[in-house]
Every structure is written in C-alpha cells, then in structure tokens.
Amino acid sequence: MAKLDILEFPDPRLRTKATPVTVFDSKLEALIDDMFETMYEAQGIGLAATQVNVHKRLLVIDVSENRDTPLVFINPEFEIIEHELCEYDEGCLSVPGFYETVSRPQKIAVTATDRTGEQFTVAAEGILATCVQHEIDHLDGKLFVDYISTLKRQRIRSKLEKEHKKSA
Ligand code: GNR
Ligand code: NI
Numbered sequence: 001m002a003k004l005d006i007l008e009f010p011d012p013r014l015r016t017k018a019t020p021v022t023v024f025d026s027k028l029e030a031l032i033d034d035m036f037e038t039m040y041e042a043q044g045i046g047l048a049a050t051q052v053n054v055h056k057r058l059l060v061i062d063v064s065e066n067r068d069t070p071l072v073f074i075n076p077e078f079e080i081i082e083h084e085l086c087e088y089d090e091g092c093l094s095v096p097g098f099y100e101t102v103s104r105p106q107k108i109a110v111t112a113t114d115r116t117g118e119q120f121t122v123a124a125e126g127i128l129a130t131c132v133q134h135e136i137d138h139l140d141g142k143l144f145v146d147y148i149s150t151l152k153r154q155r156i157r158s159k160l161e162k163e164h165k166k167s168a
Pocket of ligand 1 (some may be wrong): 046048051131
C-alpha cells in the first residue's frame with residue numbers, strides 16, 4: 001500500500017473530466033487500497049481518483065464514526081430523490097483549511113459498480129448524499145469552491161498559491 005499525493009486547488013489537473021473504468025483488475029484493486037490509505041491518513045470522509053491525478057471514474061468514501069465502513073463507487077451516477085436542499089459546511093482535501101456552506105439535494109439514489117464490476121444502487125441522504133455529490137463533482141472537474149462567490153474563491157486561490165510557493 002502507498003499513500004498518494006493529493007492535488008490542491010488551483011491545480012488545473014483538478015479540472016480534468018474522468019473517463020469510465022472499463023478494466024477490473026489487480027491494478028484497480030491496488031489503486032482502491034492506496035486511495036483508502038490516502039483518505040484515512042488525511043482524515044477525509046471521501047476521495048475521488050481525480051484528486052490523486054488518476055482520471056478514472058472511481059471514488060472511495062467512509063462517513064462512519066469509527067472509520068470502519070469503506071465504500072467504493074465505480075462509474076457512479078445519481079438520481080435526485082428529494083429535491084429539497086440540504087446545507088452542509090463543506091471542506092475538501094484539495095482545498096485544505098477552507099470550509100464553506102454548500103446546498104445540495106438531500107436525498108439521492110446512487111448507482112455504481114463495486115470493485116468486481118458488479119452493479120448496485122443505494123439510497124443516500126445527509127452527509128453521505130453530500131459526500132457522494134462532492135466526489136462525483138471531482139470526477140467532472142468541479143470543486144465545492146465553484147459554488148461560492150468569485151470573491152471568496154479568489155481569496156482562497158491566492159492564499160493557497162502563497163502557501164504552495166512557500167513550500168515549493
Ligand atoms: O473530508 C472531506 N470532508 C467533507 C466535508 C463536507 C463535505 C464534503 C467533504 S469531502 C472531504 C474529502 C474530499 O475532499 N473529498 O473529495
Ligand atoms: Ni473534495
């Protein structure tokens with residue numbers, strides 16, 4: 001297992017649209033394991049492949065209290081069940097240190113395949129619904145900062161650019 005580097009905003013590679021996973025092999029298994037290791041180490045509740053510079057439609061999530069319920073979603077799609085919006089203070093491992101309120105549909109049905117290529121559908125609400133939508137956005141090159149004002153986004157961008165220069 002290996003911990004992977006996480007791309008940070010405004011890295012243009014985070015804007016890449018990921019393509020479907022078509023091959024379910026040991027290389028995919030290894031990537032999934034590395035993504036879980038990276039997510040747990042960073043204390044995140046989700047991680048999209050895009051964030052580790054792999055532009056495939058794959059994400060991992062664990063929203064459980066005890067960090068013992070790993071979920072894998074490959075080629076995920078979702079349908080809105082409840083159009084009513086749920087506000088959540090979102091953060092992102094690719095936008096470290098910043099949190100902003102984002103509204104998203106509060107109940108969705110997610111269809112995806114598991115690591116063996118088997119399809120499944122689950123209903124998701126609350127933090128899981130928010131997280132799945134946040135992660136699918138990553139696969140489409142989208143970040144939670146795209147939902148806030150341009151002014152706030154520019155401030156976050158310049159603060160992170162300064163930090164990246166310091167550590168470069
Ligand atoms: O760790 C994370 N926490 C979080 C909190 C509220 C809404 C979404 C998230 S996802 C984030 C991890 C991450 O960046 N996933 O892409
Ligand atoms: Ni994120």
